[in-house]
Amino acid sequence: MEILWIHISSYTLSQIEERLLCHGWDFCMENKVVNILEFETDIELNAMKIESQSHESVFLLFCRQLHNALQQLIRTAKNKKFSNLSDEELEAIKSLKSNENIVICKADKGNSIVILDKQSYIEKAQEILKGNQFQALNNSKFHQERENKLNKYIYSLFQEGIINQKLRLQL
Structure with missing residues (x-):
């Protein structure tokens, strides 16, 4: 068994x-x-x-x-x-x-x-429950920096012709 x-x-x-x-x-x-x-x-x-x-x-x-x-x-x-x-x-x-x-x-x-x-x-x-397994984010601009990085990547996809203008703006 x-x-x-x-x-x-x-x-x-x-x-x-x-x-x-x-x-x-x-x-x-x-x-x-x-x-x-x-x-x-x-x-x-x-x-x-x-x-x-x-x-x-x-x-x-x-x-x-x-x-x-x-x-x-x-x-x-x-x-x-x-x-x-x-x-x-x-x-x-x-x-x-x-x-x-x-x-x-x-x-x-x-x-x-x-x-x-x-x-x-x-x-x-x-x-x-104490939550010690998570680390606090030290950088208060973390989200803004991440958004800028994603926007640059999406723009590079648009320039290479992988996505069109409509999809770029939606993203």
Whole structure:
């Protein structure tokens, strides 16, 4: 299974938590059969595939029994929830959600999950919010100089016949 999580914290993940995180960020928990009619149709279509390979009376008996079993399953499915996660994985979700010392977030790229210590996450966020990563412009005429340079370049394009007068004035 492809690892879809990056662990950058002091918290030690259990095997079940690792397995849960391997599902990735886009994993969707399901707790019921979404479309019962579609499910029933899929079963019937698959049953029809064996019709040519079996005796007619055996196939009819099989279809009757399959239909009865399917109806019973549908009746119980309407009142029961099905999950695509094990009980252990559901417990792992609760455990990860209740852990106050870690932050779980989506990676900048891809379907990956990043696990960080909460304190280091807060420190990094504060560092970004301080804005020290940007330098102030020392030259107050920066924009004017840049505009003059662009105008000279556009004029040279006009003189070389690359652009016409109308486009030059628009630019």
